[in-house]
Amino acid sequence: MTTFIFANNINTTLAGNVSTSATTITLSSSANLPSSIPSGSALVITLNDRATRQNYEVVYATAITGTTLTVVRAQEGTSALAWLTGDFVFDGPTAGQQASFAQTGGNNTWTGTNSFNGGISVTGTAAVTGNVSATAGFSVPNTVPYQLTSTAGPFSALYCSSGNQVVVGASTLPLILLGSSGGNVFGIGQTQQTVIRNYNTNYQNNTNAPIMVSCATSSTGAGSMGIYVGGVEVSNSTATGSGVALCAWAIVPPGVTYQYATTGSVSGTATFTEWR
Structure with missing residues (x-):
């Protein structure tokens, strides 16, 4: 599909004759012409004969x-004609331009990279050949089958169930909600942060997404440092003497408590880093 550019009030005449095979036309005036046309785009121009005003x-x-x-001739169902010096040249709207516009009551296809600042609601079929970004969310109706397509071809039926889940085949996955804060997807919208934490104290992941927590310290004698998630130790680093680096990390689901736990001789100086 052609990408159009627009200009107001181009209204002039031909500065010379134009044959049926010519691919350039010269105008009597450059008034209101754009300075350039981006590659892959087109400015629509209409030619009209001065003698009869019927062609x-x-x-x-x-x-x-x-x-x-530089022009592509005979567009939108018209024929390449021979034109004379003084014939009219203007940039009035055409059916081809109008057909390229999206209509709220019609079927629309966007290609390329498109950004929508509001929400997108799909009640029929959505065909995407480029990237679609919606800052306020993307919604599809429940229980309507959708098919995912990759470069290898269709690979799964995807639809939203009434239980607010994305269903792929016979399996269910939590609904992924993306927003400016990253929704519930680990790594999206999150940053690495150095935080203040104390040993042997419960903390809670109060975000909507899993977070990664880690601690780096050292031993001052025999001791260990571990991370508990939901009351279960999931990571541990142990030393039998002083001066040993102790490091541990863990993934903490939303709403779950975690604790940096120490036993024995562990330095009171530690770096606590969390992706959240």
Whole structure:
């Protein structure tokens, strides 16, 4: 699909004759012409004869140099005609331009990279060939089957159940809600933070996503440092003497408590780092 550019009030005449095979046209004036046309885009121009005002040709200008346009002839169902010096040139709206616009009551297809600042609600079929970004969320109706397609072809049926889950085949996964804060996906919208924590004290992951917690310290004698998640030790580092580096890390699900626990001789100086 052609990407159009627009300009207001282009209304001039041809500065010279144009044959049916010509791919450039020269205008009498450059007034209101854009300075350039981006690669892959087109400016729609209509030609109209001065003698009868009954003959028209739509051309797509793809480049501009001064008053000379490089054009693709015979667009939108028109034919390439021979034009004379003084014939009219203007940039009125055309059916091809109008058909390229999205309509709220029609079926629309976007290609390329598109960003939507509001929410997107899909009640029918959504076909995406590029990237779609919605800062306020993307919703699809419940229990409507969807098919995922990769470069290898279709690979799964995907739909939203009435229980607010994404269903893939016979399996269910928690609904992934993406937003500016990252939703409930680990690593999205999160940053590595150095935090203040104390040993043997319970903390809770009060975010909507899993977080990764870690501690780096050293021993001052025989001792250990471990991380408990939900009351269960999931990571441990042990030393039999002083001066040994002790490191531990763990993933903490949303709403679950965790604790940096020590036994024996462990330095009171530690670095607590969390991805949250």
